[in-house]
Amino acid sequence: MSSTIISLPDQTTARLPRKSYLNQEYGLKSWLLTGDHKRIAILYLISITFFFIIGGILAGLIRMELLTPAADLMATDTYNKVFSMHGIIMIFLFLVPSVPATIGNFLIPLMVGARDLAFPKINLLSWYLYVIGGIFILAAMVLGGVDTGWTFTTPLSTHYLNTHVVTAAMGIFIAGFASIFTGLNFIVTVHRMRCPGMTWFRLPLFVWGHYATSIIMILGTPVLAITLVLVAMERLFDIGVFDPTKGGDPLLFQHLFWFYSHPAVYIMILPGMAVISEVISTFSRKRVFGYTAVAFSSVAIAVFGFLVWEHHMFIMGVSQYSALVFSLLTMLVAVPSAIKIFNWAMTMYQGSITFETPMLYAFGFFGLFTIGGLTGVFLATMGMDIHLTETYFVVAHFHFVMVGGMLMAYLAGIHFWWPKMTGRMYPEAISKLAAVVTFIGFIVTFFPQFLLGYLGMPRRYAAYPADFQVLNVFSTAGASILGIGYLLPLFYLPWSLIYGKIAGDNPWQATGLEWQIQSPPLTENFVEIPIMDHEAYDYEWLANKTQHEVQTVG
Amino acid sequence: MDSQAYASATDTLPAEHGHPPFLRHHFESVSQQREAANFGMWVFLLTEVMFFGGMFCAYLIFRNWYHPAFVAGSNTLDITLGTTNTAVLIASSFTMAMSVYAAEIRRRGMLMFFLACTIVLGFVFLGIKGVEYHQKFVDHHVPGPSFSIEEFVHPSNPKALALTPDMAEKTQLYFSLYFLMTGMHALHMIIGISLLFFLLWRAYQGAYTEGHVMPIENFGLYWHFVDIIWIFLFPLLYLISRYR
Numbered sequence: 001m002s003s004t005i006i007s008l009p010d011q012t013t014a015r016l017p018r019k020s021y022l023n024q025e026y027g028l029k030s031w032l033l034t035g036d037h038k039r040i041a042i043l044y045l046i047s048i049t050f051f052f053i054i055g056g057i058l059a060g061l062i063r064m065e066l067l068t069p070a071a072d073l074m075a076t077d078t079y080n081k082v083f084s085m086h087g088i089i090m091i092f093l094f095l096v097p098s099v100p101a102t103i104g105n106f107l108i109p110l111m112v113g114a115r116d117l118a119f120p121k122i123n124l125l126s127w128y129l130y131v132i133g134g135i136f137i138l139a140a141m142v143l144g145g146v147d148t149g150w151t152f153t154t155p156l157s158t159h160y161l162n163t164h165v166v167t168a169a170m171g172i173f174i175a176g177f178a179s180i181f182t183g184l185n186f187i188v189t190v191h192r193m194r195c196p197g198m199t200w201f202r203l204p205l206f207v208w209g210h211y212a213t214s215i216i217m218i219l220g221t222p223v224l225a226i227t228l229v230l231v232a233m234e235r236l237f238d239i240g241v242f243d244p245t246k247g248g249d250p251l252l253f254q255h256l257f258w259f260y261s262h263p264a265v266y267i268m269i270l271p272g273m274a275v276i277s278e279v280i281s282t283f284s285r286k287r288v289f290g291y292t293a294v295a296f297s298s299v300a301i302a303v304f305g306f307l308v309w310e311h312h313m314f315i316m317g318v319s320q321y322s323a324l325v326f327s328l329l330t331m332l333v334a335v336p337s338a339i340k341i342f343n344w345a346m347t348m349y350q351g352s353i354t355f356e357t358p359m360l361y362a363f364g365f366f367g368l369f370t371i372g373g374l375t376g377v378f379l380a381t382m383g384m385d386i387h388l389t390e391t392y393f394v395v396a397h398f399h400f401v402m403v404g405g406m407l408m409a410y411l412a413g414i415h416f417w418w419p420k421m422t423g424r425m426y427p428e429a430i431s432k433l434a435a436v437v438t439f440i441g442f443i444v445t446f447f448p449q450f451l452l453g454y455l456g457m458p459r460r461y462a463a464y465p466a467d468f469q470v471l472n473v474f475s476t477a478g479a480s481i482l483g484i485g486y487l488l489p490l491f492y493l494p495w496s497l498i499y500g501k502i503a504g505d506n507p508w509q510a511t512g513l514e515w516q517i518q519s520p521p522l523t524e525n526f527v528e529i530p531i532m533d534h535e536a537y538d539y540e541w542l543a544n545k546t547q548h549e550v551q552t553v554g
Numbered sequence: 555m556d557s558q559a560y561a562s563a564t565d566t567l568p569a570e571h572g573h574p575p576f577l578r579h580h581f582e583s584v585s586q587q588r589e590a591a592n593f594g595m596w597v598f599l600l601t602e603v604m605f606f607g608g609m610f611c612a613y614l615i616f617r618n619w620y621h622p623a624f625v626a627g628s629n630t631l632d633i634t635l636g637t638t639n640t641a642v643l644i645a646s647s648f649t650m651a652m653s654v655y656a657a658e659i660r661r662r663g664m665l666m667f668f669l670a671c672t673i674v675l676g677f678v679f680l681g682i683k684g685v686e687y688h689q690k691f692v693d694h695h696v697p698g699p700s701f702s703i704e705e706f707v708h709p710s711n712p713k714a715l716a717l718t719p720d721m722a723e724k725t726q727l728y729f730s731l732y733f734l735m736t737g738m739h740a741l742h743m744i745i746g747i748s749l750l751f752f753l754l755w756r757a758y759q760g761a762y763t764e765g766h767v768m769p770i771e772n773f774g775l776y777w778h779f780v781d782i783i784w785i786f787l788f789p790l791l792y793l794i795s796r797y798r
């Protein structure tokens with residue numbers, strides 16, 4: 001491909017760097033006790049992949065059950081447990097840590113020009129908390145499961161179910177602190193660890209996105225933690241806070257839960273948007289259009305995201321006046337997302353676009369997130385919401401943003417920085433295939449769910465009227481395609497660790513500081529702390545620098 | 555002994571080469587490390603505010619709905635013990651501030667003394683809290699099957715207002731919140747005291763009096779924060795309409 005900008009080093013002479021963070025030390029202990037943000041990122045990568053596979057298998061079971069109208073594959077209460085565990089695992093153990101704890105952990109210090117995150121030990125602690133939380137949740141699953149849905153709705157979760165709610169809540173509580181610590185580390189790092197010359201407006205947008213995410217993590221997650229404590233207390237000691245028979249209020253639970261969980265959906269998308277900014281700029285060879293607008297839109301999302309939670313409660317008997325206000329605010333919160341979309345489009349406009357795998361995933365993100373976000377605005381309209389809430393329309397909405405948006409962005413990021421993380425390229429052709437298969441599989445799986453929801457199929461039931469079967473068969477068929485799309489990277493990425501082409505320092509000719517050092521990086525990241533003397537995404541600077549190097553070498 | 559010798563040895567090194575032993579490798583300078591740690595603590599305290607915020611929110615709502623029940627419940631608390639505990643906590647904040655000062659002027663003995671004082675005051679607080687909790691058990695005011703509304707429907711104190719049984723039931727909610735909030739506060743105290751023991755032990759080894767004040771300073775922030783939470787809890791739980 002002559003048009004590509006990939007600049008792989010000459011294969012005959014290419015060598016991996018002699019020393020890197022990967023071979024600094026060997027042995028399991030050197031990994032489990034590491035303070036290196038890059039190794040912790042790899043630990044996270046492995047563990048979230050593990051949980052993604054479990055969550056994926058559960059999703060497969062759901063789709064299999066829904067192939068036929070009758071509840072025939074599993075008992076209905078088993079079905080409840082399956083979709084609940086699917087939701088809990090995917091949200092708290094995969095999507096929340098997905099980009100920040102892996103790619104973000106790996107890159108934030110590199111991007112701000114620091115040797116590590118501010119608190120390496122807390123970073124490691126965060127991983128351990130995540131794993132312990134994961135074990136609790138797995139234990140809840142193995143011991144008999146939870147069937148409240150990922151939303152732990154009271155009084156269902158506190159009074160009517162005898163499943164392992166407390167165990168699962170404990171797991172989420174602990175994993176929540178993992179995410180708080182990640183956020184705390186990022187915020188302090190961005191404030192205090194920037195290298196000389198790295199002003200706020202020279203930070204890559206990736207860092208801005210993660211900064212905004214971290215704000216939500218530290219302000220939202222504690223509220224979830226206390227809410228789950230209250231649920232556990234309610235179950236264990238009958239304290240009555242959520243129990244109407246004692247004067248308590250189940251709606252209070254909804255308020256507290258969604259006060260976290262709506263902002264949390266932005267924890268699950270902002271890092272994805274952060275990845276997309278980098279990818280789009282690199283493969284259009286242009287500075288991100290409207291840098292400041294994109295940067296501030298991240299912060300705006302973080303702030304306004306805290307003001308819209310009630311849109312999950314429109315039918316729960318809240319005051320119609322407050323519902324009106326929240327409906328309006330919800331529509332407003334879509335504005336910063338739209339700003340991003342338009343700015344990315346303008347970035348690509350007249351850029352020299354190339355279609356590397358990360359870019360394909362980014363295109364996937366583009367389309368799917370836009371549909372997901374727009375249907376969110378449908379749901380924000382109260383009249384529509386009364387018809388659509390608790391139907392497959394909502395399921396389709398959030399899968400478009402979370403799977404179509406975040407997961408696509410995650411895969412874009414993994415492919416984009418794979419050469420930096422491992423020093424080797426992924427196989428190009430098959431990964432492009434995977435990106436396309438994922439996209440097609442996604443559309444076939446989830447688009448029919450919009451129609452199903454619109455026609456009135458409720459979510460969270462194992463059985464449905466026979467009229468809905470055709471669309472459900474489509475959806476299940478799509479899920480199989482999607483599964484293949486996800487399986488491919490699981491094979492070719494490990495394969496590339498040994499057989500992949502050697503990547504060199506800067507295979508994409510990208511401008512970020514992380515690309516100016518060796519791949520994989522040294523444990524201490526930089527031999528000497530860099531001095532930032534140019535703007536972010538300054539391709540001219542890069543061209544000059546490369547020319548200079550050629551001259552001095554040649 | 556050893557650690558002091560070590561510390562004075564590094565002090566004599568020329569500034570450019572002499573990284574103090576406590577400077578972590580990924581920081582460029584001591585001041586950067588200190589600022590980062592400090593800032594990190596503030597951010598952490600922000601998360602704590604949100605954590606307690608959930609309970610305060612629940613408190614506000616139910617207090618609004620069931621005000622008479624909350625007043626009645628509040629009046630059963632022992633104001634003397636509560637006030638004493640407030641004084642004890644404020645005193646402990648003072649000794650903690652003195653510990654930071656001692657570390658700053660590098661006086662190991664003084665540091666250890668004030669840390670020990672803080673520990674003692676912390677235990678006094680928990681002890682008094684224990685007495686109060688015990689009293690609630692005796693009075694059947696602990697939410698749960700043994701909870702009794704008798705005292706609120708037929709008050710033993712002739713001056714107290716009698717509640718209707720329906721409203722009296724809601725005192726249970728008050729006591730739930732009372733135990734939750736003070737319990738969560740006490741948990742923070744227990745964690746704080748455990749950390750204090752660790753700091754005391756390290757101070758004994760001479761860790762914080764050689765220029766590395768930051769852990770003491772940071773812990774001080776945490777301790778004051780826990781104190782402030784109590785400063786909010788005390789009026790909200792003990793002083794509702796007391797003199798009306």
Ligand code: HEM
Pocket residue numbers: 151265266268269311312330331333334337372373374375376377379380381385388389390394397398401402405406
């Ligand atoms: C772009 C603007 C967005 C708007 C206006 C919006 C609006 C809404 C509304 C009104 C609902 C409530 C539907 C109902 O239950 O009746 C909803 C549900 C949901 N949204 Fe969004 N949304 C947006 C973006 C996102 C994003 C970015 C994510 C995640 C990455 C997300 C994830 C979810 C989830 C998970 C639910 C369902 C929760 C549940 O009931 O299980 N949304 N959205």
Ligand SMILES: [Cu+2]
Pocket residue numbers: 261262265308309311312
């Ligand atoms: Cu929402």
